[in-house]
Every structure is written in structure tokens, then in C-alpha cells.
Amino acid sequence: MAALSALDEKDDKGRFVRTEATFRDWISKDHPVFKPEAGRYHLVISWACPWANRVACVRKLKGLEDVIGLSVVHPTWQRTKPDVDAHAGWAFATEDQVFASPNGSGKFQLKGVIPLPDDVVPGAKFVRDVYEATGNDPKKYTVPLLWDKLTKTIVNNESSDLIVMLNSAFNDLAKNPDLDLDPPETRDAQADLNSWIYPTINNGVYRAGFAKSQFAYEEAVTELFASLAKLEAHLADNRFLCGPKLTLADIRLFMTLVRFDEVYIVYFKCNIKALTDFPNINNYCRDVYQFPGVADVIKMDHIKTHYFTSHPTLNHYAVVPVGPGFVEDLKLPHNRAAL
Numbered sequence: 001m002a003a004l005s006a007l008d009e010k011d012d013k014g015r016f017v018r019t020e021a022t023f024r025d026w027i028s029k030d031h032p033v034f035k036p037e038a039g040r041y042h043l044v045i046s047w048a049c050p051w052a053n054r055v056a057c058v059r060k061l062k063g064l065e066d067v068i069g070l071s072v073v074h075p076t077w078q079r080t081k082p083d084v085d086a087h088a089g090w091a092f093a094t095e096d097q098v099f100a101s102p103n104g105s106g107k108f109q110l111k112g113v114i115p116l117p118d119d120v121v122p123g124a125k126f127v128r129d130v131y132e133a134t135g136n137d138p139k140k141y142t143v144p145l146l147w148d149k150l151t152k153t154i155v156n157n158e159s160s161d162l163i164v165m166l167n168s169a170f171n172d173l174a175k176n177p178d179l180d181l182d183p184p185e186t187r188d189a190q191a192d193l194n195s196w197i198y199p200t201i202n203n204g205v206y207r208a209g210f211a212k213s214q215f216a217y218e219e220a221v222t223e224l225f226a227s228l229a230k231l232e233a234h235l236a237d238n239r240f241l242c243g244p245k246l247t248l249a250d251i252r253l254f255m256t257l258v259r260f261d262e263v264y265i266v267y268f269k270c271n272i273k274a275l276t277d278f279p280n281i282n283n284y285c286r287d288v289y290q291f292p293g294v295a296d297v298i299k300m301d302h303i304k305t306h307y308f309t310s311h312p313t314l315n316h317y318a319v320v321p322v323g324p325g326f327v328e329d330l331k332l333p334h335n336r337a338a339l
């Protein structure tokens with residue numbers, strides 16, 4: 001199998017079909033190998049990626065910055081092995097490096113990239129190199145990933161696992177061990193919510209944006225806006241998805257919503273309405289954004305640069321739209337505290 005990127009994953013009706021994550025080990029005190037330890041694990045993310053952003057957010061909210069290392073890739077995908085195949089994917093960079101898009105358009109230099117330290121995979125230039133260093137090459141090189149420096153492998157590369165793990169496994173080391181984003185009494189409700197929010201909203205925007213047929217696009221965008229209407233109604237009398245407290249389900253959802261009016265409405269053709277046309281969702285986004293720590297992990301320059309500059313088949317000249325400034329809106333007062 002050739003190296004894949006999200007743009008290659010489709011079924012015979014032109015639908016985008018996401019490949020399952022391949023590394024699914026679990027850090028816990030009871031695990032024979034993967035024990036919670038400070039300085040042992042290293043997280044690789046992009047500030048642009050909604051899945052990776054969830055994990056960066058939980059790391060921040062739990063106060064795990066001194067416990068789990070962090071590298072942040074450049075948002076503009078690069079050709080990883082131009083002499084071997086056409087794959088384009090995530091590349092490590094320093095803040096002074098300037099990258100063009102995979103077809104050579106534009107010049108993009110970003111604050112907030114963090115190179116990979118030598119004690120992870122020495123000499124790795126791309127996320128692809130990190131996957132290949134495991135000896136178990138999945139041919140799809142996604143972020144987030146959590147690297148174990150002791151056994152020199154990827155422990156887990158699935159955001160929905162990693163956020164649960166970071167919420168509980170490192171509590172003896174975390175600055176905020178008492179913040180529980182996954183209380184047992186909310187788990188059934190979270191699972192119910194995720195069962196429609198993941199396919200139709202989180203993955204729904206990608207199903208619309210990476211559709212390779214009119215049929216697949218319309219199917220996805222219709223389901224997406226039906227779910228946004230359902231969400232608007234749900235948020236009329238619930239401050240957060242599961243009631244008065246922020247949970248992992250909110251972090252999962254918010255990372256998609258915060259990208260909506262800046263990226264998905266234009267780039268993924270999710271334009272039946274804007275998010276700001278849904279008053280409850282809009283106020284909810286302000287509320288989540290203003291939860292202490294969340295704003296620190298939202299980097300809209302990385303988000304916009306990534307999407308608009310990484311896929312030459314969708315945006316040949318890598319021109320990045322200027323508007324609409326959704327993050328400024330998120331700083332405004334909201335009406336959710338009374339709920």
C-alpha cells in the first residue's frame with residue numbers, strides 16, 4: 001500500500017472514509033509496560049488539527065505541560081519523500097523556517113512551531129519518520145501521536161483515547177488533578193452525544209470537504225446541518241453538552257466548531273448557514289473558549305494556514321482568506337452562566 005493522506009481515502013461513491021488509528025495502547029499504573037511517568041512521553045501535534053488540538057487542550061487544562069513533552073509541526077504539509085512517492089504530510093520546523101505549499105505556492109512562517117527533540121526520533125524531519133521508526137508503518141501519518149521514549153514507539157495515535165488517558169492516568173503528576181473532564185456519571189451521556197456528533201459534525205465537515213462526488217458532499221452537508229440544528233436545541237437548556245460542567249465531549253465538539261466559520265464554511269463548502277447564525281451554539285463557543293486554559297491552545301493562524309495551504313488539489317495557489325475573525329467574537333460576553 002502506498003503512503004496515504006486524507007485526500008486519498010474514499011469509497012466507490014466518492015465518500016471520504018477515515019482510516020482507523022493503529023496504535024491503541026493505554027498508559028496506566030496497572031499496565032505492564034506503559035506506566036505514567038514524568039518526562040517519559042512526548043506528544044506530537046499540529047495546532048491546526050482539530051483532533052490533536054483536543055489532546056493539547058486536555059494536557060493544558062490538567063496542567064501536564066511539565067510532565068508530557070510537546071512538539072508542534074508546521075501547519076503547511078510538505079512532500080515527505082519526493083524521490084519515492086507523492087505523499088505530502090506534516091513536517092517539523094523551527095520558528096524561522098519558511099515553507100511553501102506542496103506545489104511550491106506561497107511562503108508560510110509560523111510562531112508556535114516546536115521542533116522534535118533528539119531524544120524522541122533523532123533526525124526525524126517529518127511525522128512520517130516517527131511512524132516509520134516504530135517498525136510498524138501504517139502508511140498514514142497522522143497527528144496527534146504520543147511517543148514513549150523508553151520503548152521507542154508510539155503508544156497511541158487516537159485523540160479520543162488520548163484525552164481520556166490524559167484526564168486520568170497522570171493525576172499523581174498533574175497540576176490540576178481535581179479537574180475531572182470525564183466524570184463517570186456523564187459517560188453514558190457523552191457516549192450518546194458522541195455517537196451522532198462524531199460522524200455528522202466532527203467527521204461530517206471532513207466528509208463534506210473531502211467528498212469526491214456531489215452525492216457524497218450533499219449527503220454529508222445535509223447530515224451536518226441537521227445535527228447543528230439538533231445541537232442548537234440541546235444547548236437551549238444545557239450550559240455544556242452534559243449539563244453544568246465542561247466534559248471531554250465539549251472539548252471534542254468545540255475543536256470542530258471553532259474552525260467552522262473560519263475554514264469549513266468556505267474550504268469544505270459547509271455554507272448552508274454560518275455558526276454565528278445559531279445563537280446557542282455561538283454563545284456556547286464563547287463559554288468554552290473562556291474556560292481557563294482553552295484560549296491558550298487555539299492558534300487560528302496555524303488553523304487557517306494549514307487547511308488553505310496543504311492541499312493543492314483543493315486550493316492550488318494556497319491563498320488564505322482574510323475574514324471573518326471568529327476568535328474576536330469568542331472573547332465577547334456570553335449568556336450561558338445562568339443555565
Ligand SMILES: N[C@@H](CCC(=O)N[C@@H](CS)C(=O)NCC(=O)O)C(=O)O
Nearest residue numbers: 005006049051141142143157158159
Ligand atoms: N483518528 C485520529 C485522526 C487524526 C487525523 O486524521 N489527523 C489529521 C490531521 S487533522 C492528519 O494528521 N492527517 C494526516 C494525513 O491525512 O495524511 C484522531 O482522532 O486522533
